[in-house]
Amino acid sequence: MRAGDVISRTRSDGSFTDITGTPWESRPDNVRNFFETGVTYQNNISISTGGEKGSARLSYTNLKNDGIVPNTDLKRNGLAISFDQNVHEKFKVKAFLNYINTRSGNRPNLGYGYENPLYGFNWTGRNTNVESLKNYWQAGQEGIQHYDFNYLWLTNPYLTVFENTNSFNKNRILGNASATYDITxxxxxxxxxxxxxxxxxxxFRRAVSTNQNPLGTYREDDVRFRELNTDxxxxxxxxxxxxWKYNISAGANRFDQDIQYKYSEASQLAIPGIYTLANSxxxxxxxxxxxxxxxxxxxASGNLSYKNSLYFDATFRNDWSSTLPSDSNSFGYYSAGLSYVVSNMFTMPEAVSYLNLRFSAASVGNDTDPYQNVQNFVFNQNxxxxxxxxxxxxxxxxxxRPERLNALEAGLEAWFFDGRFQLDLAGYQNTSIDQIISRPISQTSGFSNFNVNGGEVRTRGFEALVSAEVVRSEDxxxxxxxxxxxxxxxxxxxPDGVESVCNGYCRYFFGWRWF
Structure with missing residues (x-):
């Protein structure tokens, strides 16, 4: 019997049975021994065929992962089919369809808090015998009271991974189809x-006596997602x-996204160990x-080239988004780029085998999430x-208003000594304006945040890549x-009216700001 089996050790007069003290000694592998060797198995089989007028492929992929955290896993099965066919010398079609089933009996929690077993190890002394926690129920209290060495800050890590499980089953379909007709x-x-x-x-299951859920919890979530692109x-x-050569393109696109989310939760279990919504x-x-x-x-987009040396590209796009007010839901994207392959136009020094100068400018618009400009009421518990x-x-x-990002970039790419030494340099500046920010406001207004446009963030950067072929031979x-x-x-x-923004943890004392 362990010291932590408090109820079983309690005599009728309230005293406790004797125990053998645990030696105060270092156990350097107590945390390491909690983890297991992770193993991932992946298998694939495919059948393909092809000819002068087209090809087809069918494949099946299987993945099985056993995590390093006990009782965690991930399984995935995928079936994919694709084909392309020249129906006519001027008409081609392509299609791809992929079905993926991903599931797990338990995914480990991440982050800071009781739900993550690694969090508990921050507070676990080197002397703690983690091995003794494997039998995570107190003697005579199975399913009712867990065993631990610290009931204030922690939850037994074995109880967390074997009882407080996070399972899911996800069925996903990805597909696309295209048809091209050469008019001329x-x-x-x-x-x-x-x-x-x-x-x-x-x-999501949480056993009774869990630190944050002493009476246990059961919850079901259902997430449905659909995204359709046509153009x-x-x-x-x-x-x-x-x-001089050129090409131009013009088109239209419709993007539809539909997300549905719902959950039901039994916040306290009537009978321990029975995880159904009815047991609430x-x-x-x-x-x-x-x-x-x-x-x-x-x-629309266009490209103009001169002697395979000078290239000019320009693009334009305009979006109308349902998430913005009707009088300001239109925003554009613009870009232009110039690339000059100097080495194709002029005779370069013998050491220089390639030299390219480039410059580009772009302006990109952005919308926001749905339902951010009209006030709504929220259903509350009756x-x-x-x-x-x-x-x-x-x-x-x-x-x-729509957000906007303005970007500038200039760079060069140079190869030396027949390409054995390569240098790529780039400098850029990005400026974000009219950002949609949910700024804090006084809660006496009845709200905690207010959606506004405003602010400006400027980012300047430099990137360099140096490559070299250290050894080059026939073999x-x-x-x-x-x-x-x-x-x-x-x-x-x-934003107008804002003097400071705290992105972390802030305290205000007598006019001083502490960050």
Whole structure:
């Protein structure tokens, strides 16, 4: 009997039975021995066929992982099929479909807190006999009271991984299809569609006597996700003469995203060890949410080249997003780039085998999450038979504008000594403006945050890549590379009316700010 088996050691008069003291000695491997050797098995089989007019492929993939944390695993099965076919000399089709089932009986918790067994090891002394915790129920109290060496801050790690499980079963389908028709030798039309959808069912069990859930908990989550992309693209390529070539494209896209989430929770178990929603000693908790988003787009791009040396690229795109107010839901993307392969135009020194100079500028717009500009009520738990709703904690803004990121980049790429030594340098600046920020406000307003546009963040950076072919021979080559990068971000402007923003932990004392 262990010292921690308190109930079994208690005599009728309230005194405890005698125990043999645990020696106060170092156990240097007490944490290491908790972990197991992780093993991953992966198998794949495929069948493919091909001919002059097309090809097809069918494959099956299986993955099985046993984690380094006891009683954790991951299993995945995937079935994929793809084909491409030249239906006609001017008409081609392609399709791909992938079904993936991913599941686990228990995934380990991460982060800081009782749910993560590694958190407990921060407070576990080197003298602790972790091996004795494997029998994680107190004698005579199986399923009712767990055994531990510290009941205040920790939960027995073996109870956590064997009883407090996080299981899931996720079925996902990925697919795309495209058709291309060559109207002429220079003009082609493409139609494409792609889908990503999954259904993820999760279960969370917490045994009675767990530190944060002394009466046990059971919860079911259901996440459904669907994303559909469809677009049409018209492309034209030609040349002005032998030196000048160009291609232009124009198209339209529709993006639809639908997310549904719901959960039900038995916050306290009526009977320990029975994990069903019906076994709840208190009214069930639950919630459901739906998020719908649509973006309609038009876009165009063009490329102009001169003697395979000078290249100019330009792109334009405009989006209309359902997540922004109707009078400001349109935003554009613009980019232009210039690349000059100097070594293709001029005779370079013998040591220089390639030299390319490049410069680009871009401006990118962005929307926000659904339902951020119209105030809504939130369903609350009923009070008896009375139905309740409450305000959201975030004050929405009907005047939100799209975010914007402006970017500049310049660089060069040079090869020396027949390509044996290569150098790539780049400097850039990114400036974010009109960011959509949920800024803190006084809670006396009835809200804790307010969605606003504002602020400006400027990031400047430099990147360098040096590569060299150290050894080059007919039978052996050795290449090595070193890269370096640095950047500095600065908040150059705050939203109107904001004097300071705390992204971490802040305290205010008599006008002084402590960060």
């Amino acid at each position: 030798d220079k003009l082609s039309l493409s139609v494409r569609a792609g889908i990503d959808t999954y259904d993820d069912k999760r279960e 049409v693209l018209l492309s034209y390529s030609d040349k002005i003469n032998a030196d 000693r208190t009214p069930l908790k639950g919630d459901s949410q739906k998020f719908n988003k649509r973006i309609n787009s038009v876009y 009070y008896g038979s009375s139905f309740r709703v409450t305000n959201e904690t975030v004050l929405k803004n009907a005047n939100l 052996f080559s050795w290449e090595s590379s070193v890269n370096y990068s640095t950047y500095r971000s600065e908040v150059t402007k705050l």
